[in-house]
Amino acid sequence: MSLAALESSIDYTFKKPALLEQALTHRSHGAKHNERLEFLGDSVLNVAVSALLFTHYGSLDEGDLSRVRANLVKQASLADIAQKLDLSRYLRLGEGELKSGGFRRPSILADTFEAVLAAVFLDGGFEAAKHVIESLYVPILASVDPLTLGKDAKTLLQEFLQSRKLALPIYTVIATHGAAHSQQFEVECSVPILDLKLVAAGSSRRAAEQSAAKLTLEAALAANPAPAKKRASRARKTTQLTLPVAVAQELK
Amino acid sequence: MSLAALESSIDYTFKKPALLEQALTHRSHGAKHNERLEFLGDSVLNVAVSALLFTHYGSLDEGDLSRVRANLVKQASLADIAQKLDLSRYLRLGEGELKSGGFRRPSILADTFEAVLAAVFLDGGFEAAKHVIESLYVPILASVDPLTLGKDAKTLLQEFLQSRKLALPIYTVIATHGAAHSQQFEVECSVPILDLKLVAAGSSRRAAEQSAAKLTLEAALAANPAPAKKRASRARKTTQLTLPVAVAQELK
Known part of the structure; x- marks a missing residue:
């Protein structure tokens, strides 16, 4: 699977494509897998979404901001984005995960998305990762109501x-x-x-x-x-x- | 209290000092307080510490990285740093909090430290905030053992x-x-x-x-x-x- 299409859909071209390849590699596939990247990517996503919400919703207090952020970065939301990006087509899974349909599992999709964000961060710096994240989240913000999102x-x-x-x-x-x-x-x-x-x-x-x-x-x-x-x-x-x-x- | 000494101890000079003033203002003091900044600063701290640990401990897996990070960014650790920075001298508290010793409370100190980081981030960008955070955390990393930190x-x-x-x-x-x-x-x-x-x-x-x-x-x-x-x-x-x-x- 060529990675050019994925780079095009996140609007970022890697200087070191090996980073993107590692981000797409599940631990079931091989030693150079994406779990450490996922650790980093989680926090990259969190700060970019926080900064976006901070400026986008200038009058929301921190309680509401936290609620909205929690909803936007929860596993199901990330798996949705991963699906829009067709991440499962690029995923590198081990035999067992492949057979059991791991490429559809929300946790694997969400983790891989976070790992991809870390790869962009390491390859192009914070502003590059922020750009990728904002491009994906600005359309989502247009469709949510911050006063109700995530409330039961x-x-x-x-x-x-x-x-x-x-x-x-x-x-x-x-x-x-x-x-x-x-x-x-x-x-x-x-x-x-x-x-x-x-x-x-x-x-x-x-x-x-x-x-x-x-x-x-x-x-x-x-x-x-x-x-x-x-x-x-x-x-x-x-x-x-x-x-x-x-x-x-x-x-x- | 002049803020120049604080700027000097975090090695950052604000273009907009009003941001730092807001970061130092507890909600008990006035309307323009630091709670929204604290929301943002928490995630700025998290990503900078994550990136630091990611490069510093190249062989730690994500479970160990998460444990070490949790320990380094917990309230008590942040309150320690805030005390080293003498943040309580610059804190702006309301009457009630002043009398009840709010300037010594770990939660207020930790929150204020996070807010200050957000102020740096908004004023000077990610790299400026990262520099402040790394300067504070590199000496701490020298004294911790990542294999035991935070384990019971x-x-x-x-x-x-x-x-x-x-x-x-x-x-x-x-x-x-x-x-x-x-x-x-x-x-x-x-x-x-x-x-x-x-x-x-x-x-x-x-x-x-x-x-x-x-x-x-x-x-x-x-x-x-x-x-x-x-x-x-x-x-x-x-x-x-x-x-x-x-x-x-x-x-x-």
Whole structure:
């Protein structure tokens, strides 16, 4: 696999292509693998994203900045970027990992992406790595809402209600099913003043509460409570909304 | 307090001194405080220390690198550096924090140090911040052993015994004292082949085990078991050794 296409998609050409090759080499493949690079790349990514958020969101406090950063650099986010870059095509894996589909594993993709960033940093310096990272993250920032990104459904529902000076939701376990080791919980989330009562199930009380909060928030958003109270029965029929976007619009 | 002395001790002169002033301002003092800078400075410190360790310890794997880094950037280490820089003399605190001795608090000192690094980064770029951080950390690296830094006493004792192909230590709770909420545990750590049995107390079983392991390792090192077995009674009389240094010498 020629590396020129990868260099083109990250907009960086290596002076020492061996660094990029090492970054793409999983430890299952050989001795000169990418784990030390991953250690370095993690911190390179972190500082570049931090600097980007620091300037991009001049009025966010450090708590919000930390939350947004954690979400942007978590494994799933990095694996997404790695997939956009088609990193799996360039990955060098050992036999076993190849057969077990290691090139699709999010942890391997995320680690390899970090290693590639370290390779750019070592090859071209901090500004080169920063440029690569910013090119990848600026489009992502355009699509996230920093006020909601990475918050869980219960928090979002609570903030939604507080912003309208409405009472907090009430969570009630209404049933448990199954044996102790495989219990299912049914939790109802109710917001009396909006006439909302939604039920969701989960393998823990916490998970069921989160699911119920998500349904309730979607219903509350769809019912658009600001002008008048609507019936929950109608809200229940609304289709699923993508949470962060919908909430972003509501909170603005 | 003139900032020139501080600039001199970090070997950096600000183009925009207002950035340094903000870095030295605790949130208790005023609106333009240092918390956002601390968010950024944390990641600047992390990448500079990572890069330093990456080149300085070319043969350490990423697990060891992470352990050493964690130890070098933990709050207590940063507060130490802040004290060497006399940061508390320049700190701007609110009335309450001033009275309660906030200028001595490790968390405030560590956070302020990170904020100062961010100020250098914003004022002079990555290379300037890297230079400041390396000047502070290169002398520290000279005095640490990367094979032992940040490892707990049980781990160090285990590695010491394994390196001599000796059987692992045996930990036994020999007594508990006090009521449930304020229990004291006495744990014996024994290494039969070295004729060592040392007892230590702690407020948890884990804490007592660590203390007993520390005593046992000190005794084992002092007894210098390589040539011949010595009696534990003699080892017990040895004075306390500073662990990392002593172990470092033994492992080399």
